Amino acid sequence: MLLIHCPYCDEMFPEVEFTYAGQAHIVRPQDPAAVSDEAWRDFLFIRANTKGLHVERWRHTHGCGRFFNVVRDTVSDRILATYKIGTPMPDLSALKSALASAPEKARP
Amino acid sequence: MTHFSALQLLKNALTGRDDWSAQWPEAEPKSHYDVVIVGAGGHGLGTAHYLAKEHGITNVAVIDKGWLGGGNTGRNTTIIRSNYLYDESARLYDHAVDLWEGLSQDLNYNVMYSRRGVMMLAHTVHDVQSAQRHIHANRLNGVDNRWLTPEEAKAYCPPLNVSPDARFPVLGAALQERAGTARHDAVAWGYARSAAARGVDIIQNCPVLAIRRDAGGKVTGVETGKGFIGAKQVAVSASGHTSVLMETAGVRMPLESFPLQALVSEPVKPLMPCVVMSNTVHAYMSQSDKGELVIGAGTDQYTSYSQRGSFQIIEHTLAAICEMFPTVSRMRMLRTWGGIVDVTPDRSPILGKTPVPGLYVNCGWGTGGFKATPGSAHVLAHTIAHDSPHPINAPFTLERFTTGRLIDEAAAAAVAH
Numbered sequence: 250m251l252l253i254h255c256p257y258c259d260e261m262f263p264e265v266e267f268t269y270a271g272q273a274h275i276v277r278p279q280d281p282a283a284v285s286d287e288a289w290r291d292f293l294f295i296r297a298n299t300k301g302l303h304v305e306r307w308r309h310t311h312g313c314g315r316f317f318n319v320v321r322d323t324v325s326d327r328i329l330a331t332y333k334i335g336t337p338m339p340d341l342s343a344l345k346s347a348l349a350s351a352p353e354k355a356r357p
Numbered sequence: 358m359t360h361f362s363a364l365q366l367l368k369n370a371l372t373g374r375d376d377w378s379a380q381w382p383e384a385e386p387k388s389h390y391d392v393v394i395v396g397a398g399g400h401g402l403g404t405a406h407y408l409a410k411e412h413g414i415t416n417v418a419v420i421d422k423g424w425l426g427g428g429n430t431g432r433n434t435t436i437i438r439s440n441y442l443y444d445e446s447a448r449l450y451d452h453a454v455d456l457w458e459g460l461s462q463d464l465n466y467n468v469m470y471s472r473r474g475v476m477m478l479a480h481t482v483h484d485v486q487s488a489q490r491h492i493h494a495n496r497l498n499g500v501d502n503r504w505l506t507p508e509e510a511k512a513y514c515p516p517l518n519v520s521p522d523a524r525f526p527v528l529g530a531a532l533q534e535r536a537g538t539a540r541h542d543a544v545a546w547g548y549a550r551s552a553a554a555r556g557v558d559i560i561q562n563c564p565v566l567a568i569r570r571d572a573g574g575k576v577t578g579v580e581t582g583k584g585f586i587g588a589k590q591v592a593v594s595a596s597g598h599t600s601v602l603m604e605t606a607g608v609r610m611p612l613e614s615f616p617l618q619a620l621v622s623e624p625v626k627p628l629m630p631c632v633v634m635s636n637t638v639h640a641y642m643s644q645s646d647k648g649e650l651v652i653g654a655g656t657d658q659y660t661s662y663s664q665r666g667s668f669q670i671i672e673h674t675l676a677a678i679c680e681m682f683p684t685v686s687r688m689r690m691l692r693t694w695g696g697i698v699d700v701t702p703d704r705s706p707i708l709g710k711t712p713v714p715g716l717y718v719n720c721g722w723g724t725g726g727f728k729a730t731p732g733s734a735h736v737l738a739h740t741i742a743h744d745s746p747h748p749i750n751a752p753f754t755l756e757r758f759t760t761g762r763l764i765d766e767a768a769a770a771a772v773a774h
Contacts, residue, residue: 251659287759290758290759291609294758295609295610295758296611296613298614303660305659321659323614324662324663326665
């Protein structure tokens with residue numbers, strides 16, 4: 250079971266308190282009627298499905314109820330960073346090298 | 358290759374079993390093939406078998422990063438059924454069941470296909486209505502399925518708890534008698550043996566790192582751990598890692614990879630005569646011929662490539678199993694494991710051509726690819742041989758996510774996802 254740090258509660262909780270909510274930073278087109286079928290497909294269906302560092306949304310359903318973002322290594326399931334909605338994505342290459350140099354310590 | 362027969366068995370029994378030859382040779386990659394298939398699971402090996410047997414294409418390599426049948430073919434719960442709601446799915450999965458019935462004879466290999474029946478329980482009024490809709494839709498498509506009252510369900514599967522005060526009361530069940538199970542490893546081994554005997558190279562422990570294309574966009578081959586291997590046609594049959602590989606060919610896939618867990622109990626005497634599934638409480642169970650209870654459920658909630666899942670999924674699954682089958686509540690579980698399944702937005706596979714000339718894909722089976730193994734391998738071989746889809750897999754295109762013509766088995770909820 251994952252242990253996830255909620256950036257709003259500023260505490261670590263077990264995964265059962267949270268709901269996974271898919272890839273983060275996907276922006277809905279401003280005017281859906283104006284976009285091409287391909288762009289609409291990309292928005293609806295195409296996902297990074299990264300093997301490595303994946304940036305994703307979680308919701309603290311059985312806690313504060315708020316959505317936040319998580320950077321997780323999908324090979325080891327290790328969580329490298331959690332941050333509030335509206336704040337910028339952390340530098341993934343720095344996180345990647347931190348994971349490579351100290352895989353056991355890489356926790357938020 | 359030795360032809361398996363009762364006579365061979367007797368002869369080897371009398372002569373100390375020294376006469377069995379290797380079922381397939383170790384193959385080193387050649388520099389070029391007509392067709393390279395990535396992924397030596399049941400689907401990939403089956404595709405090679407049908408390419409060789411039905412289309413005469415034998416200059417084929419099946420390449421796997423591990424050992425053959427060591428991915429999801431060796432990790433699934435071996436359930437076979439075809440009671441899907443939509444016409445396209447019914448045709449595809451029923452095609453597979455048709456092939457399952459003759460597969461042992463076709464391969465000269467006992468895949469232990471057992472028509473023991475799959476029963477899907479209804480616990481709520483909504484379940485009853487949905488199950489009956491499925492039954493009617495299935496019967497219109499010529500797919501076997503019928504309704505059982507709780508008493509009939511109990512008679513078909515005695516360990517099932519159908520008492521009215523059960524936590525998950527059984528209001529009835531849909532039964533597909535033609536459905537059942539097969540021995541998963543034997544499917545991979547049987548296809549591998551048959552394909553190798555026809556000249557197909559099976560290259561194990563050789564990861565495919567990238568798909569290469571020429572300036573015109575056409576596929577030229579694959580980059581592997583043992584160097585570049587040229588190919589006129591490449592078929593990707595790599596389940597959870599499909600999107601990673603397709604990305605190297607410049608194709609972004611509507612796939613997400615999730616861990617799916619399963620577990621088996623200690624072996625016991627025959628207890629479960631059939632497969633029982635419950636979508637509402639999210640658990641299913643059957644008994645292997647070794648006597649282990651084989652138990653599974655839905656995927657974990659997050660995407661991952663770790664081949665392991667969270668413990669609460671197992672806990673939830675077993676809680677549901679113990680409510681439905683109180684008699685197993687004190688059994689010990691022997692093993693749990695996870696595999697990585699690639700899931701499409703509509704929970705139907707993507708099976709056929711891609712925008713890249715010479716590149717084919719067989720993916721998106723999500724939690725239920727084993728049952729379709731012979732059917733999907735058969736139609737993919739047709740697609741590769743003719744560079745044009747078989748009528749059965751023609752609707753399962755990648756383009757459907759652009760046109761919107763989905764085959765929405767996700768909404769139909771024929772399966773516990």
